Amino acid sequence: MTLKGIGIVRNAVKQAPGPGYNWQGIVSEIVVDSSLTEALGGLEGFSHIIVLYWMHQISTTQLPTKIHPQGRPELPLVGLFATRSPYRPNPIGKATVRLLERQGTLLRVEGLDATDGTPVIDIKPYLPEYDSVTNATVPPWVTNL
Amino acid sequence: MTLKGIGIVRNAVKQAPGPGYNWQGIVSEIVVDSSLTEALGGLEGFSHIIVLYWMHQISTTQLPTKIHPQGRPELPLVGLFATRSPYRPNPIGKATVRLLERQGTLLRVEGLDATDGTPVIDIKPYLPEYDSVTNATVPPWVTNL
Numbered sequence: 553m554t555l556k557g558i559g560i561v562r563n564a565v566k567q568a569p570g571p572g573y574n575w576q577g578i579v580s581e582i583v584v585d586s587s588l589t590e591a592l593g594g595l596e597g598f599s600h601i602i603v604l605y606w607m608h609q610i611s612t613t614q615l616p617t618k619i620h621p622q623g624r625p626e627l628p629l630v631g632l633f634a635t636r637s638p639y640r641p642n643p644i645g646k647a648t649v650r651l652l653e654r655q656g657t658l659l660r661v662e663g664l665d666a667t668d669g670t671p672v673i674d675i676k677p678y679l680p681e682y683d684s685v686t687n688a689t690v691p692p693w694v695t696n697l
Numbered sequence: 698m699t700l701k702g703i704g705i706v707r708n709a710v711k712q713a714p715g716p717g718y719n720w721q722g723i724v725s726e727i728v729v730d731s732s733l734t735e736a737l738g739g740l741e742g743f744s745h746i747i748v749l750y751w752m753h754q755i756s757t758t759q760l761p762t763k764i765h766p767q768g769r770p771e772l773p774l775v776g777l778f779a780t781r782s783p784y785r786p787n788p789i790g791k792a793t794v795r796l797l798e799r800q801g802t803l804l805r806v807e808g809l810d811a812t813d814g815t816p817v818i819d820i821k822p823y824l825p826e827y828d829s830v831t832n833a834t835v836p837p838w839v840t841n842l
Contacts, residue, residue: 553751553816555698555787588786590762594775597836604749604789606698617735630739633820636827641733642700642818644749646791648830671698673787675778679839682781684829685793691742694824 555606557671559584559657565667568609568638571622572697575665582664582672584657592675596654600678603664606671607643615639627693645670648678700751702816704729704802710812713754713783716767717842720810727809727817729802737820741799745823748809751816752788760784772838790815793823 563580582603584592595601621627621635632640645666652660659675708725727748729737740746766772766780777785790811797805804820 553700553702553818555700557698558786588762588778591760591776591778593763594773594779594836597779599832599834600830602791604787604791615736617733618738628739631736633733633736634739634742634822636821636824640819641703642749644789644819646747646749646821646828648828650830673698674785674789676781676791677779677835677839678830678833679781679835680830680833683793685745685795685823685825687744688823688825689744690822690824691739694822 555673557673558588558675559672561605561664561666561668561670561672563668568667576663578664579652579660579662580664580666582659582661584659586657589657592654592657595675595677596651598651598677600648601651601661602676602678602683603647603649603661603672604674605645605666606673607638607645608669608671609667610638610643612639612641612643615641621693622697644673648683700818702818703733703820704817706750706809706811706813706815706817708813713812721808723809724797724805724807725809725811727804727806729804731802734802737799737802740820740822741796743796743822745793746796746806747821747823747828748792748794748806748817749819750790750811751818752783752790753814753816754812755783755788757784757786757788760786766838767842789818793828
Protein backbone atom coordinates (compact mmCIF):
# COMPACT_ATOMS: atom_id res chain seq x y z
CA MET A 553 0.00 0.00 0.00
CA THR A 554 1.91 2.96 -1.33
CA LEU A 555 0.59 6.49 -1.41
CA LYS A 556 1.03 9.05 -4.16
CA GLY A 557 1.03 12.70 -3.22
CA ILE A 558 -1.65 14.55 -5.18
CA GLY A 559 -0.77 18.02 -3.94
CA ILE A 560 0.89 20.04 -1.24
CA VAL A 561 -0.20 22.46 1.50
CA ARG A 562 1.06 26.03 1.42
CA ASN A 563 0.48 28.30 4.39
CA ALA A 564 2.24 30.48 6.95
CA VAL A 565 2.68 27.71 9.54
CA LYS A 566 6.22 26.49 8.92
CA GLN A 567 6.74 24.51 12.13
CA ALA A 568 4.26 22.19 13.82
CA PRO A 569 2.73 24.21 16.65
CA GLY A 570 1.81 22.53 19.92
CA PRO A 571 -1.48 20.77 20.58
CA GLY A 572 -4.44 23.05 21.10
CA TYR A 573 -3.27 25.55 18.47
CA ASN A 574 -6.20 27.38 16.91
CA TRP A 575 -6.14 26.64 13.19
CA GLN A 576 -9.56 28.09 12.52
CA GLY A 577 -8.33 31.38 11.13
CA ILE A 578 -5.52 29.87 9.05
CA VAL A 579 -6.01 30.11 5.31
CA SER A 580 -4.05 27.56 3.30
CA GLU A 581 -3.58 26.88 -0.36
CA ILE A 582 -3.63 23.31 -1.56
CA VAL A 583 -1.61 23.18 -4.75
CA VAL A 584 -2.84 20.08 -6.55
CA ASP A 585 -0.76 18.39 -9.22
CA SER A 586 -1.36 20.08 -12.56
CA SER A 587 -2.31 16.77 -14.18
CA LEU A 588 -5.43 16.68 -11.99
CA THR A 589 -7.23 19.86 -13.13
CA GLU A 590 -10.16 17.97 -14.64
CA ALA A 591 -10.44 15.68 -11.63
CA LEU A 592 -11.26 18.73 -9.48
CA GLY A 593 -14.14 19.87 -11.69
CA GLY A 594 -17.27 20.55 -9.71
CA LEU A 595 -15.54 20.51 -6.32
CA GLU A 596 -16.25 24.26 -6.04
CA GLY A 597 -19.95 23.41 -5.70
CA PHE A 598 -19.31 22.21 -2.14
CA SER A 599 -18.90 24.59 0.79
CA HIS A 600 -16.66 22.14 2.66
CA ILE A 601 -14.20 19.43 1.70
CA ILE A 602 -12.41 16.63 3.50
CA VAL A 603 -8.65 16.65 3.18
CA LEU A 604 -6.52 13.61 3.91
CA TYR A 605 -2.87 14.47 4.38
CA TRP A 606 0.38 12.84 5.36
CA MET A 607 1.88 14.27 8.53
CA HIS A 608 5.40 14.15 7.16
CA GLN A 609 7.04 15.79 10.18
CA ILE A 610 5.89 13.01 12.49
CA SER A 611 8.16 10.13 13.38
CA THR A 612 6.27 6.86 13.65
CA THR A 613 9.06 4.86 15.21
CA GLN A 614 8.73 4.11 18.92
CA LEU A 615 5.09 5.09 19.01
CA PRO A 616 3.47 5.39 22.42
CA THR A 617 0.42 3.15 22.79
CA LYS A 618 -1.22 5.27 25.48
CA ILE A 619 -1.04 9.01 25.83
CA HIS A 620 -2.51 11.92 27.72
CA PRO A 621 -4.51 13.72 25.02
CA GLN A 622 -2.82 16.93 23.89
CA GLY A 623 0.01 16.18 26.31
CA ARG A 624 -2.19 17.36 29.19
CA PRO A 625 -1.46 15.29 32.31
CA GLU A 626 -4.83 16.15 33.88
CA LEU A 627 -6.56 14.23 31.07
CA PRO A 628 -6.80 10.43 31.34
CA LEU A 629 -4.23 8.13 29.80
CA VAL A 630 -5.96 6.60 26.77
CA GLY A 631 -4.97 4.56 23.75
CA LEU A 632 -3.63 6.50 20.79
CA PHE A 633 -6.59 5.42 18.63
CA ALA A 634 -8.93 7.10 21.12
CA THR A 635 -7.21 10.41 20.34
CA ARG A 636 -6.45 12.56 17.32
CA SER A 637 -2.74 12.61 18.16
CA PRO A 638 -0.56 12.70 15.04
CA TYR A 639 1.56 9.91 16.51
CA ARG A 640 -0.15 6.88 14.96
CA PRO A 641 0.96 3.90 12.87
CA ASN A 642 -0.08 5.68 9.67
CA PRO A 643 0.34 9.43 10.19
CA ILE A 644 -2.71 10.42 8.16
CA GLY A 645 -4.60 13.52 9.14
CA LYS A 646 -8.24 14.08 8.25
CA ALA A 647 -9.62 17.60 8.28
CA THR A 648 -12.97 19.01 7.24
CA VAL A 649 -12.38 22.53 5.97
CA ARG A 650 -14.21 25.35 4.29
CA LEU A 651 -13.44 25.65 0.58
CA LEU A 652 -13.10 29.36 -0.07
CA GLU A 653 -12.19 29.18 -3.73
CA ARG A 654 -10.91 26.96 -6.50
CA GLN A 655 -8.77 28.34 -9.31
CA GLY A 656 -7.77 25.45 -11.53
CA THR A 657 -5.66 23.21 -9.35
CA LEU A 658 -5.33 25.72 -6.53
CA LEU A 659 -7.74 25.32 -3.62
CA ARG A 660 -7.99 28.02 -0.96
CA VAL A 661 -9.27 26.55 2.29
CA GLU A 662 -9.79 27.74 5.84
CA GLY A 663 -8.98 25.82 9.00
CA LEU A 664 -6.68 23.11 7.64
CA ASP A 665 -4.52 21.92 10.54
CA ALA A 666 -1.47 21.02 8.50
CA THR A 667 1.89 22.75 8.25
CA ASP A 668 3.40 24.25 5.13
CA GLY A 669 4.76 21.55 2.83
CA THR A 670 2.44 18.77 4.00
CA PRO A 671 1.64 16.25 1.23
CA VAL A 672 -2.06 15.90 0.44
CA ILE A 673 -3.18 12.38 -0.43
CA ASP A 674 -6.93 12.75 -1.02
CA ILE A 675 -9.67 15.32 -1.33
CA LYS A 676 -13.31 14.39 -0.91
CA PRO A 677 -16.50 16.44 -0.91
CA TYR A 678 -18.06 16.83 2.54
CA LEU A 679 -21.48 15.17 2.44
CA PRO A 680 -23.43 16.05 5.59
CA GLU A 681 -25.67 13.00 5.34
CA TYR A 682 -22.72 10.65 5.11
CA ASP A 683 -20.05 12.43 7.15
CA SER A 684 -21.93 13.86 10.10
CA VAL A 685 -23.76 12.07 12.86
CA THR A 686 -26.52 13.43 15.02
CA ASN A 687 -26.48 12.55 18.70
CA ALA A 688 -22.92 11.19 18.69
CA THR A 689 -21.56 10.93 22.20
CA VAL A 690 -18.02 11.36 23.49
CA PRO A 691 -16.39 10.57 26.84
CA PRO A 692 -16.33 13.32 29.51
CA TRP A 693 -12.65 14.18 29.00
CA VAL A 694 -13.32 15.29 25.43
CA THR A 695 -15.62 18.04 26.62
CA ASN A 696 -12.68 19.44 28.58
CA LEU A 697 -10.51 19.87 25.49
CA MET B 698 4.70 7.15 1.99
CA THR B 699 3.99 3.55 2.81
CA LEU B 700 1.01 2.34 4.75
CA LYS B 701 0.90 -0.40 7.35
CA GLY B 702 -2.31 -2.33 7.80
CA ILE B 703 -3.48 -2.11 11.41
CA GLY B 704 -6.42 -4.47 11.05
CA ILE B 705 -8.88 -6.05 8.70
CA VAL B 706 -12.62 -5.87 8.05
CA ARG B 707 -14.73 -8.97 8.49
CA ASN B 708 -18.33 -9.01 7.32
CA ALA B 709 -20.79 -10.81 5.07
CA VAL B 710 -20.13 -8.64 1.98
CA LYS B 711 -17.62 -10.67 0.00
CA GLN B 712 -17.86 -8.84 -3.32
CA ALA B 713 -18.03 -5.08 -3.87
CA PRO B 714 -21.71 -4.29 -4.46
CA GLY B 715 -22.69 -1.58 -6.90
CA PRO B 716 -22.98 2.10 -6.04
CA GLY B 717 -26.00 3.04 -3.98
CA TYR B 718 -25.85 -0.17 -1.90
CA ASN B 719 -27.33 0.38 1.54
CA TRP B 720 -24.61 -0.39 4.06
CA GLN B 721 -26.50 1.01 7.02
CA GLY B 722 -27.65 -2.31 8.38
CA ILE B 723 -24.35 -4.11 7.82
CA VAL B 724 -22.51 -5.08 10.97
CA SER B 725 -18.77 -5.59 10.55
CA GLU B 726 -15.99 -6.66 12.79
CA ILE B 727 -12.69 -4.84 12.60
CA VAL B 728 -10.01 -7.23 13.77
CA VAL B 729 -7.14 -5.03 14.87
CA ASP B 730 -3.60 -6.35 15.12
CA SER B 731 -3.10 -8.00 18.49
CA SER B 732 -0.08 -5.79 19.22
CA LEU B 733 -2.40 -2.78 19.37
CA THR B 734 -4.69 -3.74 22.27
CA GLU B 735 -3.48 -0.93 24.53
CA ALA B 736 -3.66 1.61 21.71
CA LEU B 737 -7.44 1.03 21.54
CA GLY B 738 -8.00 1.74 25.24
CA GLY B 739 -10.78 4.24 25.78
CA LEU B 740 -12.12 4.07 22.24
CA GLU B 741 -15.25 2.41 23.62
CA GLY B 742 -16.16 5.72 25.25
CA PHE B 743 -17.12 7.09 21.83
CA SER B 744 -20.43 6.27 20.15
CA HIS B 745 -18.94 6.70 16.67
CA ILE B 746 -15.52 6.25 15.11
CA ILE B 747 -13.89 7.22 11.83
CA VAL B 748 -12.38 4.34 9.90
CA LEU B 749 -9.82 4.86 7.15
CA TYR B 750 -9.42 1.83 4.94
CA TRP B 751 -7.65 0.77 1.80
CA MET B 752 -10.01 -0.22 -1.01
CA HIS B 753 -7.87 -3.13 -2.07
CA GLN B 754 -10.24 -4.38 -4.75
CA ILE B 755 -10.00 -1.11 -6.70
CA SER B 756 -7.60 -0.74 -9.61
CA THR B 757 -6.05 2.71 -9.72
CA THR B 758 -4.49 2.38 -13.15
CA GLN B 759 -6.24 4.23 -15.96
CA LEU B 760 -8.30 6.33 -13.60
CA PRO B 761 -11.07 8.40 -15.13
CA THR B 762 -10.73 12.11 -14.33
CA LYS B 763 -14.43 12.86 -14.72
CA ILE B 764 -17.31 10.56 -13.92
CA HIS B 765 -21.04 10.47 -13.57
CA PRO B 766 -21.51 9.99 -9.80
CA GLN B 767 -22.61 6.46 -8.94
CA GLY B 768 -22.45 5.62 -12.65
CA ARG B 769 -25.78 7.39 -13.15
CA PRO B 770 -25.82 9.11 -16.56
CA GLU B 771 -28.56 11.54 -15.50
CA LEU B 772 -26.14 13.08 -12.98
CA PRO B 773 -23.61 15.64 -14.25
CA LEU B 774 -20.11 14.69 -15.31
CA VAL B 775 -17.85 15.92 -12.51
CA GLY B 776 -14.24 15.48 -11.47
CA LEU B 777 -13.46 12.38 -9.42
CA PHE B 778 -12.47 14.52 -6.41
CA ALA B 779 -15.99 16.00 -6.39
CA THR B 780 -17.32 12.49 -5.77
CA ARG B 781 -16.87 9.67 -3.29
CA SER B 782 -16.08 7.20 -6.05
CA PRO B 783 -13.54 4.57 -4.95
CA TYR B 784 -11.60 5.19 -8.17
CA ARG B 785 -9.11 7.79 -6.96
CA PRO B 786 -5.31 8.12 -6.98
CA ASN B 787 -5.11 6.79 -3.42
CA PRO B 788 -8.00 4.37 -2.88
CA ILE B 789 -8.62 5.36 0.74
CA GLY B 790 -12.13 5.17 2.09
CA LYS B 791 -13.32 7.20 5.05
CA ALA B 792 -16.39 6.09 6.93
CA THR B 793 -18.01 7.34 10.11
CA VAL B 794 -19.63 4.38 11.82
CA ARG B 795 -21.36 3.48 15.03
CA LEU B 796 -19.14 1.57 17.46
CA LEU B 797 -21.35 -1.14 18.91
CA GLU B 798 -18.76 -2.84 21.05
CA ARG B 799 -15.06 -3.28 21.69
CA GLN B 800 -13.67 -6.55 22.98
CA GLY B 801 -9.91 -6.23 23.17
CA THR B 802 -8.79 -5.74 19.58
CA LEU B 803 -12.15 -6.62 18.08
CA LEU B 804 -14.41 -3.71 17.18
CA ARG B 805 -18.02 -4.33 16.18
CA VAL B 806 -19.30 -1.48 14.03
CA GLU B 807 -22.43 -0.71 12.04
CA GLY B 808 -22.59 0.86 8.58
CA LEU B 809 -19.00 0.40 7.43
CA ASP B 810 -19.05 0.45 3.62
CA ALA B 811 -16.10 -1.86 3.08
CA THR B 812 -16.03 -5.45 1.86
CA ASP B 813 -14.78 -8.44 3.78
CA GLY B 814 -10.97 -8.51 3.86
CA THR B 815 -10.46 -4.76 3.47
CA PRO B 816 -7.29 -3.53 5.22
CA VAL B 817 -7.88 -0.85 7.86
CA ILE B 818 -5.20 1.82 8.07
CA ASP B 819 -6.46 4.15 10.80
CA ILE B 820 -9.14 4.49 13.44
CA LYS B 821 -10.00 7.85 14.97
CA PRO B 822 -12.63 8.93 17.46
CA TYR B 823 -15.49 10.92 15.92
CA LEU B 824 -15.44 14.38 17.46
CA PRO B 825 -18.63 16.27 16.52
CA GLU B 826 -17.05 19.67 17.06
CA TYR B 827 -14.14 18.89 14.76
CA ASP B 828 -15.67 16.49 12.25
CA SER B 829 -19.11 17.92 11.59
CA VAL B 830 -20.07 21.21 10.02
CA THR B 831 -23.30 23.07 10.45
CA ASN B 832 -24.78 24.74 7.39
CA ALA B 833 -22.53 22.97 4.90
CA THR B 834 -23.90 23.24 1.37
CA VAL B 835 -23.70 20.80 -1.52
CA PRO B 836 -24.51 21.13 -5.23
CA PRO B 837 -28.05 20.27 -6.39
CA TRP B 838 -27.07 16.90 -7.90
CA VAL B 839 -26.02 15.57 -4.48
CA THR B 840 -29.55 15.99 -3.17
CA ASN B 841 -30.68 13.60 -5.92
CA LEU B 842 -28.41 10.78 -4.72
